[in-house]
Amino acid sequence: xxxxxxxxxxxxxxxxxxxxxxxxxxxxxxxxxxxxxxxxxxxxxxxxxxxxxxxxxxxxxxxxxxxxxxxxxxxxxxxxxxxxxxxxxxxxxxxxxxxxxxxxxxxxxxxxxxxxxxxxxxxxxxxxxxxxxxxxxxxxxxxxxxxxxxxxxxxxxxxxxxxxxxxxxxxxxxxxxxxxxxxxxxxxxxxxxxxxxxxxxxxxxxxxxxxxxxxxxxxxxxxxxxxxxxxxxxxxxxxxxxxxxxxxxxxxxxxxxxxxxxxxxxxxxxxxxxxxxxxxxxxxxxxxxxxxxxxxxxxxxxxxxxxxxxxxxxxxxxxxxxxxxxxxxxxxxxxxxxxxxxxxxxxxxxxxxxxxxxxxxxxxxxxxxxxxxxxxxxxxxxxxxxxxxxxxxxxxxxxxxxxxxxxxxxxxxxxxxxxxxxxxxxxxxxxxxxxxxxxxxxxxxxxxxxxxxxxxxxxxxxxxxxxxxxxxxxxxxxxxxxxxxxxxxxxxxxxxxxxxxxxxxxxxxxxxxxxxxxxxxxx
Amino acid sequence: xxxxxxxxxxxxxxxxxxxxxxxxxxxxxxxxxxxxxxxxxxxxxxxxxxxxxxxxxxxxxxxxxxxxxxxxxxxxxxxxxxxxxxxxxxxxxxxxxxxxxxxxxxxxxxxxxxxxxxxxxxxxxxxxxxxxxxxxxxxxxxxxxxxxxxxxxxxxxxxxxxxxxxxxxxxxxxxxxxxxxxxxxxxxxxxxxxxxxxxxxxxxxxxxxxxxxxxxxxxxxxxxxxxxxxxxxxxxxxxxxxxxxxxxxxxxxxxxx
Numbered sequence: 181x182x183x184x185x186x187x188x189x190x191x192x193x194x195x196x197x198x199x200x201x202x203x204x205x206x207x208x209x210x211x212x213x214x215x216x217x218x219x220x221x222x223x224x225x226x227x228x229x230x231x232x233x234x235x236x237x238x239x240x241x242x243x244x245x246x247x248x249x250x251x252x253x254x255x256x257x258x259x260x261x262x263x264x265x266x267x268x269x270x271x272x273x274x275x276x277x278x279x280x281x282x283x284x285x286x287x288x289x290x291x292x293x294x295x296x297x298x299x300x301x302x303x304x305x306x307x308x309x310x311x312x313x314x315x316x317x318x319x320x321x322x323x324x325x326x327x328x329x330x331x332x333x334x335x336x337x338x339x340x341x342x343x344x345x346x347x348x349x350x351x352x353x354x355x356x357x358x359x360x361x362x363x364x365x366x367x368x369x370x371x372x373x374x375x376x377x378x379x380x381x382x383x384x385x386x387x388x389x390x391x392x393x394x395x396x397x398x399x400x401x402x403x404x405x406x407x408x409x410x411x412x413x414x415x416x417x418x419x420x421x422x423x424x425x426x427x428x429x430x431x432x433x434x435x436x437x438x439x440x441x442x443x444x445x446x447x448x449x450x451x452x453x454x455x456x457x458x459x460x461x462x463x464x465x466x467x468x469x470x471x472x473x474x475x476x477x478x479x480x481x482x483x484x485x486x487x488x489x490x491x492x493x494x495x496x497x498x499x500x501x502x503x504x505x506x507x508x509x510x511x512x513x514x515x516x517x518x519x520x521x522x523x524x525x526x527x528x529x530x531x532x533x534x535x536x537x538x539x540x541x542x543x544x545x546x547x548x549x550x551x552x553x554x555x556x557x558x559x560x561x562x563x564x565x566x567x568x569x570x571x572x573x574x575x576x577x578x579x580x581x582x583x584x585x586x587x588x589x590x591x592x593x594x595x596x597x598x599x600x601x602x603x604x605x606x607x608x609x610x611x612x613x614x615x616x617x618x619x620x621x622x623x624x625x626x627x628x629x630x631x632x633x634x635x636x637x638x639x640x641x642x643x644x645x646x647x648x649x650x651x652x653x654x655x656x657x658x659x660x661x662x663x664x665x666x667x668x669x670x671x672x673x674x675x676x677x678x679x680x681x682x683x684x685x686x687x688x689x690x691x692x693x694x695x696x697x698x699x700x701x702x703x
Numbered sequence: 704x705x706x707x708x709x710x711x712x713x714x715x716x717x718x719x720x721x722x723x724x725x726x727x728x729x730x731x732x733x734x735x736x737x738x739x740x741x742x743x744x745x746x747x748x749x750x751x752x753x754x755x756x757x758x759x760x761x762x763x764x765x766x767x768x769x770x771x772x773x774x775x776x777x778x779x780x781x782x783x784x785x786x787x788x789x790x791x792x793x794x795x796x797x798x799x800x801x802x803x804x805x806x807x808x809x810x811x812x813x814x815x816x817x818x819x820x821x822x823x824x825x826x827x828x829x830x831x832x833x834x835x836x837x838x839x840x841x842x843x844x845x846x847x848x849x850x851x852x853x854x855x856x857x858x859x860x861x862x863x864x865x866x867x868x869x870x871x872x873x874x875x876x877x878x879x880x881x882x883x884x885x886x887x888x889x890x891x892x893x894x895x896x897x898x899x900x901x902x903x904x905x906x907x908x909x910x911x912x913x914x915x916x917x918x919x920x921x922x923x924x925x926x927x928x929x930x931x932x933x934x935x936x937x938x939x940x941x942x943x944x945x946x947x948x949x950x951x952x953x954x955x956x957x958x959x960x
Contacts, residue, residue: 593796596766600784602813611809615800 189354189370193377196337196350199261200329203268207276207325208318210269215280216310227459229281233687236274236630238680239657240267241335241637245664245672248339248346260346264336271332271634272325279317284310316393323386323542324578330378330544331574335638340665352547359550360647371547378542485674494678497656501640501679504655505632508568512576512628513621520583521613537580545573549642553649563651570639575631579624586620587613618698626691633683637661709778712866712901713740713763713788718772720758721926731926732758735772738920738929740866740901745892747912748905749955750922750930756905757793759922760868763903764790777865786813789859790868793875795851797843803854804830804839810861829857832891849880856888863898870905889915893939909959913951914941921958931958 218228244267251266252259287309295309334352338345347353351370358367523530549570556566590612598608636657641650643665650658656679663672708714718736721729732755740746740763750756761767762774765784774781776788789810797806807826811817817825830836833853843851852872859867873881891897906912912919913935921930933954937947 591794591796593792593794594798596761596764596790596792597796599766600764600788600790601810602784602786603809607812611798611812615798 185366186369189351189366189373192349192351192354192370193373195348196333196352197377199265199348199350200268200326200333203265203272203329204322204325206265206269207273210273211276211280211318212311212314215277215314216284216306219281219284220310223456224458232274232277234680234684235270236278238683239634239637239660239676240270240332241634241660243270243676244336244339245669246676249669260339260348263339264348267332267336268329271328275328276318276321276325279321280314283314283317287313312396315396316390319386319389319393322389323382323538326378326381326386327542327544327577330374330542331546331635333544334546334549340643343667355547356550367550374547375539375543379539382538382542481670482673482677485670485672486677488671489674489678493654494656494659494675497654497659498678498682500654501633501636501656504564504567504571504636504639505629508571508575508632509625509628511568511572512579513625516576516580516583516624517617517621520580520587520617521609523584524587534584537577541577541581545570546638548573549638549649550647553642553647563649564653566649567636567639567651571632571635574635574639575628578627578631579621582620582624582627583617586617590616619695622691622695622698626687626695629691630683630687633657633679708775710741711739711775712742712744712777713781714738714773714775715759715762715769716773716775718762718769718774720755720762720767720769733769734926734928736928737772738932740903742900744901745915745917746901746903747916747919748903748922749907749909749912749919749959750927751924751959752907754922754924754927756922757870759927760790760870760903760905763866764788764868786862787865788868789862789864789866790870791852791855791859791872793871795843795848795855797851797854797858799843802840802842803835803846806843806854807858807861810858814862826857826861829861830854832860832896833857834887847880849876849884852876852884860897860899865900867897867899867902868905869902871907872904873911874907885911885915889939909952909955910943910948913937913948913955914943919955921955933958 214228214232218225218232244263247266248260248263251263254262291309295305300308333350334356337348337350337352338356340346351374355367355370358364358370523533552566552569556563556569594612598604598612603611636655637660638657639651640655640657641648641661643649643661650661656675660672660675660679663669663675708716714737716737718733719731720733721731724730736759748756748759758767762769765774765776765781765788768782776785781788797803798809801809804823804826807830808822811822811825814822827836827839830839833856835850835853835857838846838850843854846854852875856872873885876884892899892902904912904916916935918935919933921933922928923930933951935951937945937951941948
C-alpha cells in the first residue's frame with residue numbers, strides 16, 4: 181500500500197471529524213437555548229416539546245435532499261458542505277435538547293428558591309444554574325450523538341439527486357470509492373482509523389467530561405461509573421478537557437447580573453406578552469420568507485406527489501417497513517435483556533466487555549455497508565437479511581446500555597431481600613429484573629424503532645458508485661431512496677410526509693400510552 | 704463466649720470482616736468478634752455510628768461472608784441465607800409493582816408444598832396480625848411509611864422463621880408511629896403469637912433497646928469489639944420513668960463512650 185494513501189485517509193478522517201465537530205457545537209448551543217427555554221417557559225414548552233418530538237421521530241434522510249436544494253440555492257459551492265453539517269446536526273441534536281430540558285426541569289424546588297432569594301437575574305440563572313445543571317445530561321448524551329452523526333456521515337458525503345452528484349471529501353466518500361475500485365485493504369485501513377479515532381474521542385473527550393459532570397448532579401446518592409481498564413493509560417492526556425470543563429465560574433459575572441436585574445425583572449413581569457410577541461415574530465419572519473407564488477408552487481408539488489402515490493401503495497410499503505423495524509426490535513430485545521443481566525451480575529466480565537461494546541457501538545455501521553452488501557450477495561442470502569443487519573447495527577446498542585443503566589439503580593436492599601428469600605434465576609428475572617427494566621425497555625423500544633425508521637432509508641436501498649443494493653420486497657425507505665436518485669422531488673416529499681405522519685401517529689397513539697401505563701404502575 | 708454451639712440459636716465465632724477499598728486498601732470492620740443469640744431471646748445491638756451494626760446483621764443473615772471465623776445456626780455452619788432466618792430492613796423494600804398481599808406472599812415463594820390459596824390465606828393472617836386487613840389489594844405507593852414497614856414485617860414473618868433480624872426498622876418513621884409499632888411488636892412477641900424464637904434488633908435509640916430487649920450487645924468503634932453485654936432484668940411492661948430504667952440506659956451510654 182502506498183504510504184501517500186495513509187495521508188489521504190488520515191486527512192479524510194480529519195475532514196469528517198471537523199464536519200462532525202461543527203455540527204456537535206451547533207447542536208449543543210441549539211440545545212441549550214431551546215432546552216432551557218422549553219423548561220423555563222410554560223407556554224413555549226407547549227410549542228417546543230411537541231415540535232422537537234416530531235422532529236426527532238421523522239427520518240432525517242428524507243429531508244436531506246430538500247435541505248440540500250435549499251442550501252445549494254443559498255450558495256452553490258459551500259452549500260453541500262452546509263447541507264452535510266445540517267444533516268449531521270439533525271442526527272445529533274434531539275437527544276441533547278431533551279437532556280437539557282429534563283435537567284433544567286428537575287432542578288430541585290429548594291435550589292430554585294435559593295436562586296429567588298439571591299435575586300439572580302435570568303442571565304446569571306442561565307450561567308450559574310441552568311447550564312451547570314444540564315452539563316451532566318449534555319455530557320452523557322455526547323457519545324451517542326457522536327455515534328449517530330457518524331452513522332449518517334456516510335450518507336451525507338455522497339448524495340446523488342437525479343443527474344447531479346455531490347461528493348464531499350471525507351472518510352465516508354473515501355471508503356465508498358475504495359470499495360468501488362476494489363481496494364479492500366485500503367478501505368479496511370480507513371475503517372481501522374475511524375475506530376481508533378472513535379475510541380480516542382471517547383477516552384480523551386467524552387468520558388473525562390462525564391466524570392467531571394458527575395459532581396454537578398443533584399442526586400444525593402452516588403452512582404458509580406465503572407472505570408475502564410484502559411482509562412488509566414490515557415489519564416494524563418485527559419487533563420486539558422478536565423481543566424476546560426472544570427473551572428468554577430462564579431463571581432465575575434455576578435455584578436453584571438445584579439445590574440441586569442432591574443431589566444430582567446421587567447422581562448419576567450411581562451413574560452407572557454414577550455412570549456406571545458416572540459411566537460408572533462417567528463411566524464412573521466417565516467411568513468415573510470415565503471412569498472405567495474412559492475407557496476402555491478409548493479402545495480402543487482405536494483398534492484401532485486400524493487395523487488401519484490395513491491393510498492394502497494404507501495400503506496403496503498409502510499407495512500413491510502414496519503415489520504422490518506419490529507423484527508429488528510424483537511431481536512434487539514432478545515439479546516440485550518439476557519446480556520444486560522449477565523453484565524450486571526458478573527462485574528469482572530463487564531469490566532472487559534463494556535468498553536468493547538461501547539467502542540463497537542460508536543463505530544458507524546454505515547461504513548460497513550459495502551462489506552455487508554458483499555457478504556450478503558456472495559453467500560446467496562436474501563437481501564432482506566442484509567437489510568436487517570444494517571438496521572440492527574445502527575439501532576441495537578441503545579437498548580443494551582439503557583437496560584444496563586436501569587439495573588444499576590436496583591436498590592441494594594432489594595437485591596438482599598431476594599438473596600434472603602432465595603429467589604434466583606427465572607423467578608428473579610420475572611419478579612425483580614423485568615419490572616425494574618420495564619420503563620427503560622419501553623423508552624429503548626421507542627428509540628430503537630425510531631432509529632430503525634431512519635436506517636431503513638439506507639438499509640432498504642443504497643447505491644454506492646456503481647453498486648446498487650435493494651431489498652426484494654417493497655419498503656418506504658426504498659421508495660424514498662428511488663425518489664432521491666431520480667431527483668423526483670414531488671414523490672420524495674409525499675413519501676417523506678407519509679412516513680413522518682405514520683411514525684408520529686404510531687408514537688402518539690401507541691408508545692406514549694404504553695409508557696405512561698408502565699410508569700404509573702412502577703414508580 | 705462460653706455457650707455451647709448447639710445450645711444457641713445463632714453463634715458467631717471469631718469473626719473477622721473488612722471492606723475492600725479502592726487501591727487494595729482494607730477497612731477492617733470486625734476483628735475476632737464472637738457472640739451468641741440464645742433461644743427465645745430479644746437481643747439489641749448498639750454501637751457508635753459506622754461501627755458495622757448493619758454489617759454484623761448481614762453476616763448473621765448469611766448475606767455477607769466473614770473473611771475468617773464461623774457462623775453457626777442451630778448448631779450447623781451457615782454459609783448462605785437460610786429460610787428460617789428473615790430480615791426487616793431500614794427501608795420497607797416492598798416491590799412497588801405488586802399489591803400488599805403479593806408482596807407478603809413473596810416470602811412464601813419457595814414453599815413448594817403450599818398451594819397459592821394457602822399462601823394467600825397465610826399472608827392474610829399475618830396482614831391481620833399487623834393490623835392491615837382491608838389493604839391487601841393496595842399498592843405500596845398508596846401506604847404511609849409506617850404501614851409499609853408493617854407489610855415488610857408481615858413478609859418477614861409469613862415464612863415462620865426462627866430468627867428475625869431487624870436493621871433499624873423504626874428509624875425512618877416518625878416518633879409516634881415508631882412507638883406504636885414497637886409496642887405492638889413487643890406485645891406480639893411476649894404473648895408468643897409470633898412464630899419466631901428470637902429477635903435481633905439493631906438500633907441507635909438506646910432507650911428503645913432498654914425498653915424491649917432481654918440483653919443489649921454494645922459494640923465499640925471500628926474495628927469493632929464487644930464493649931459489653933448488658934442483661935436487662937426489668938419487669939415488663941417497662942416504664943421509661945423508673946430509676947432502674949435510667950441506670951440501664953446510663954450503663955449502655957458509659958460502654959459506648
